[in-house]
Amino acid sequence: MIQQWWKITRTTLSLLALGAVTVTPTAWADQHAETEAAAVRKFTVVNVLYEGDKMFVPSVLVAEQGDTVRIKVVNKIPGEPPNHGFAIPAFDVEEVVNSGETKTVEFVADKVGLFDVKCQLHPAHLSAQLIVHAGGKKE
Numbered sequence: 738m739i740q741q742w743w744k745i746t747r748t749t750l751s752l753l754a755l756g757a758v759t760v761t762p763t764a765w766a767d768q769h770a771e772t773e774a775a776a777v778r779k780f781t782v783v784n785v786l787y788e789g790d791k792m793f794v795p796s797v798l799v800a801e802q803g804d805t806v807r808i809k810v811v812n813k814i815p816g817e818p819p820n821h822g823f824a825i826p827a828f829d830v831e832e833v834v835n836s837g838e839t840k841t842v843e844f845v846a847d848k849v850g851l852f853d854v855k856c857q858l859h860p861a862h863l864s865a866q867l868i869v870h871a872g873g874k875k876e
């Protein structure tokens with residue numbers, strides 16, 4: 738009786754152990770692959786008027802090659818002109834954001850380097866930089 742019980746228990750434990758051995762690394766690998774291959778880098782960039790100068794805050798965005806970059810652009814500059822642009826020509830990003838409004842742009846940072854971010858409507862007003870690092874391992 739006890740021997741039979743032990744046989745069943747041992748079998749169950751073995752199956753559980755096998756299950757644990759096969760399931761856990763797969764789940765870990767899936768999660769790991771996701772963080773390495775498909776990171777979404779999110780930013781909020783606000784256009785502001787500070788002491789007479791219009792600026793993007795923050796003015797430097799950093800991503801890894803291959804990241805999906807999602808930028809929420811908020812236009813907090815009051816008055817005229819009633820809108821400003823947000824463009825990253827290297828990645829074909831171009832948007833117009835009305836004063837007081839928010840737009841979201843998204844692209845894949847598939848090129849490495851330092852890229853201009855600007856208001857395509859008034860290039861003298863606003864500028865920022867996007868830095869894309871060569872794809873590195875993410876922890």
Ligand SMILES: [Cu+2]
Nearest residue numbers: 821856859862
């Ligand atoms: Cu502008």
